Amino acid sequence: MSDYTSRARAASRILAAAGDAAKAQALRGAAAALRSAQADILSANDADMIAGEARGLTGAMLDRLKLDAARLSGIAQAVEQVAALEDIVGLEIDRRTQPNGLVMRRVRVPIGVLGIIYESRPNVTADAAALALRSGNAVILRGGSEAVYSNQAIHQAMVCGITEAGLPADAIQLLPTQDRAAVGAMLRAQGRIDMIIPRGGKSLVQRVQDEARVPVLAHLDGICHIYVHADADPAMAKAIVVNAKMRRTGICGAMETLLIDQDYPGAAALVSALIDAGCELRADDMLMELDPRTVSASAEDWDTEYLDSIVSARMVAGVDEAMAHIARHGSNHTESIITSDAAVAARFQAEVDSAIVMHNASTQFADGGEFGLGAEIGIATGRLHARGPVALEGLTTYKWLVHGTGQVRP
């Protein structure tokens, strides 16, 4: 353990001192290396696919694992986009001059050593490494065993690119998946790994959150709510609700529960629109009366992230009941209110305790790119450090630089 984490720490010191040009060049080189290693990477991926089929992976899992020329080009392009992001290391975020002449400056610095624990998608190897390096962090990657050959090939190309730019190979380390104890060791590496980011399904995130002694940046659930207030514009409500559920059902920002105000006149149209769009609607008794195609919601439905064409829906008696439902069943991820009443919207946005609280917008905008933050490493629902979409800034911390001229404290 101490071996690779201390090599990562040493690399992180070099990265922290590396300039913008070196980091950008390293990432452009890594992208070029990914493109020129296409044959190797795709043949490694073939080996993973064959092994995956033999192991009986589902079609969905095989699809997540599969690479082809177009997907690999997309991975390289994503690395180039991260290379083009503005460097925030060294950015001054606060400056105070004290009466005694001391100048206190707060500047952004990398966190240090990041650990990424992920499952079958081999693109995470490139994406996470690129974001870590762009923000000046060393990274320790632990991918899933299904993608072992793909990850090795992608990692090798990335390392090739960054070492050509003069940055250390240890900046991006990939742990062997054969070592089953490695995940547990990473989770307990406090002081040697500074932050762990799990990327994958709920059981992975749950395990990481339960066992980690290292701080974790993650979200467990994305049980996102939309509350349609009495004063919602019906056309807007319908468009947003259908988009929030059905545009892509498998993303964490998809709406999972719909709360309709009892005074909203368009409830029946809203329910029908979702069902017409192909959504199963699990409803409370009041909403069930509006459309015979609804099914009855059970108690667990309110706490379920379907990630599928299913939504739970109920009627509420005003914004207070809506907020109480969200406080009880929500996952602090993303909620939205649809209303023309600015005062009610302001109250909802102030009092709902989620990382992202929207007004008159689809919850599917819960994404770093849509926020203008550039590529995201994930969405965090914890309260400390970074909240909501986490991009480069969330992978940095700060330090205080004090500039004196000989001051002593009286």
Place this chain on the structure above:
Amino acid sequence: MSDYTSRARAASRILAAAGDAAKAQALRGAAAALRSAQADILSANDADMIAGEARGLTGAMLDRLKLDAARLSGIAQAVEQVAALEDIVGLEIDRRTQPNGLVMRRVRVPIGVLGIIYESRPNVTADAAALALRSGNAVILRGGSEAVYSNQAIHQAMVCGITEAGLPADAIQLLPTQDRAAVGAMLRAQGRIDMIIPRGGKSLVQRVQDEARVPVLAHLDGICHIYVHADADPAMAKAIVVNAKMRRTGICGAMETLLIDQDYPGAAALVSALIDAGCELRADDMLMELDPRTVSASAEDWDTEYLDSIVSARMVAGVDEAMAHIARHGSNHTESIITSDAAVAARFQAEVDSAIVMHNASTQFADGGEFGLGAEIGIATGRLHARGPVALEGLTTYKWLVHGTGQVRP
């Protein structure tokens, strides 16, 4: 457990929505209540002092426990100063308008429920509660058994003041010290307590860091270094070094190790000045030759926070060796370089990985008040969330508010 943490959560929702005026008035009321309850508080403190003497507490411990009219007035005044601080809850810290018209605003919000675990000083009851409330957080206080009566009396007065202002009593809860399992339960209350701040000696902080599943804001050690570079101004170096060690030896920002460049011409004067000021100087062989009053440093000295009139000191061959020593033995708290060479200072400040890195200033300035941040809850040496002196801002987080006009994601 669930009982008082869920009452704290309920109170935190009320506090998060409370305006600046209510919070400021509550704290002014709490300060007034502390003053008018002087007789009760001092007699409760007498009971603690008598019990403490009977239990054989040391003189230093009894002094930390002791209250009198002047000290109590100082506590009330500190609460008034916190009341006068600017409210940062609701402050917009970022705003982005996207091409699709969505406006993303990042605003400061309270963290939620804070846990403070502390030892004998009864002033922490008032200080920590005031800072928590000013930043809109509910707080759960667990003080030391030595101060049980004093803490109860101070807590009672604070609650009196805040409830008169219409804020909930559960905003400031004091746990009974009789319940020995309470500290462990707090440390494992993830999701119910959002952040734990230990205030006390190293063994307390160590236990909290080792056992906590809740995020901890703390520093374990303050092994602060000063590196006197070859180009340091001798008068400045002497003044800063003596101040950094001897002004107050018991604070975490006190210098514990002095690194003198082998090319610095004033080494002997520096060593003598410290010893003349009453400091024991534990030196390497090279420095021992400069003054017969030095004693020989052992290996452990480089990793020791004395909090006393003792300093470890050695000669180094340039800034690289100084930084290597700090990387190996430092505690990421506060370090300072004394030099007239701006380039060397810039390198030191960029590469030393501490929460605070100073140039030509005494490490004793490591304090929230000296940074112009107002009262501090403590100094953090971790890498995430808040670093260095932690005041109101470090007790807040943020959320994203998204303002739309019906946008759906294509």
